[in-house]
Amino acid sequence: MFQTLQKLRVMCFMFATTAERKVPPTPSNMPFTLNNLWDNPGARKIQKRWGRSGTRGNACGRGQRGQGARSGAGVPPKFEGGQTPLTRRLPKWGAKPSLEIYREVNICQIVDRIKQGRIDATQPIQIKDMLESRIFSKCKYGVKLLARGAERLSELNTPLTIEVSDASKTAIEAIKKAGGEVKVVYFTPLLLRQHLFPDKYPLELRPALPPSRAVEAIQRTEERGAVADYIKPKWVIEDEIEKKKLEEMAKLEVDTLKVQLQGAETVETAKKEKKKKKQKQQEEKQVSTLDLTNFKYPASREPGCGKDKIKQRKPVVYKKLSLNLD
């Protein structure tokens, strides 16, 4: 009895208009037993199957005979009937960017989590704290700090110290204004995993020495105003020693500088005099060997040629549309 009623309901629903279908189902007072349960109308639809009446009968939409009508039919999408396909006609070119990119974190995301109590602002904020508070769910290569929502740092009372692998200029300036600090740390993927999941590594791993390309990226952030903490290779140490020497030279007394400069000046003047002499000798040679028979004056220069060309803008003329209203 109930099954016939349900079929009637489904039939009426199928022939109903869209406006009638959007009416929600009415609740009923029938008891809650295993034979008195039904889903909302329109929840389940009869599946269309191959080989049963209509467009899907007989040949099942495959046509007559041929490769396409067989089981396991078809050719791969690159196949062109034997002709060399487009992917093999054209040469390879280019390089692809690396997929090991840093994850982007904005300042407003950190401020929100501090207010909710998920991050402790008194201690330095590490990448581990960001993951536990679910700013992101996965981090394999590192974190970059960006400056969206930097005005909201004034709502906090404490200055922040953040440890990241890269940061932008406006972000560093905004944090320094509030009294905080940005620190740059170098992580390889393995070391990052140890930092985030320490209970999977009973033995502590050694810290890593970064390659030259990473060191240059860290130095760029140092110029923006961050503090760096990483193992430095030899060439960086030698560059720093040279820098210190130059700074010490600048702090020395002025007399010694003058002596050095004078000595340099004398050396330079002697070189210049030699050059001038050589030039004069060459010019004298050229002048003596000149042929003036086929000499012609160069063309006259008028104003408006070459460098002195007078440049004028074309006048702007608006189009006039004829609407044939007259």
Added chain:
Amino acid sequence: MLQQCLKIFRFSFAANTPSLATPWSLRPFKTEVSLPIIRFHDAQPTGQSIALDQEIFNQPIRRDLVQRLVRYTDLYDKKVTKATLALRDAAASGAKNHPQKKTGRARQGHRQRPGRNKGIKAHGRKIRSLRIDLPRKVRLQAYKVGLTAALIEGKFTVIDTEKLNEGKTKHLVQLMKGFESFTQPLLIVTSVDPDDLFLRASRNLENLETCTVREFNIIKILKFKSILITKEAIIQLTESLKQRKLTLLGDNKIVKKKYSEYPIEEYDPNKPLDLKFKVLREYLEDFEKLKKEGQLDKFIQDMPKTKKVGRINTINHH
């Protein structure tokens, strides 16, 4: 913010009378429902009552969610166990019937093709499971809807304990007559550690079924017309459903410790050794006995000296 306000606005109103025909936007009960607790031996009420949680026993009634859960639990354990024979299973060789050319016959590859007599069935039944997927939040909500519907129909009665002094079915039958519903099938829901004597007494009865809170599912709620629940079972039910919601929201975290933070016991020579295996404990006892009596050195000298045998059960490859 707006959506939260709308939710509170929507669910603050309740129906005038509790019935199964309330629309989806209203709750059936206006206030908290508290059921009286009944003594198991006398079938008479004690003065106490227990309050049922509103977030579990006062949800708006959705018949379609319950239908989906019932279908999910029905098909959870069902499988198609029979299969037809395929080409690799059928008892025939894979040889070609006759050569491709130079015979006047049609070309054929194998002997048991579908159209032939004694041929296999093409695209026949296979062994598979009939399970379906349903979101976890829908499963939780449908379970709660089933509990409210059972409350409205008046199926529940609360009992203090199910303990018995003797494990006899005779006594149980007399107790059940006091509840007036023993002719119909009856369900008793107990806590996670039920009484052994009660289980022994109730095992042989037809019209009585027992289950714990973990096995209490939607089909049992809808099947039985009267259900007895103990007081501990309701407490455990509410706690388990609350924890299920917290795991879905992600607030229930288990913090793991570092390996180095677990305490390592250092060796104290004064403390006695606690060994796990029995054989090692017997070796220890023998060692301590000999040490007391002073016969250790003798024992070591009298041990039979064995030759160096090397590996046993080797195959000589030469």
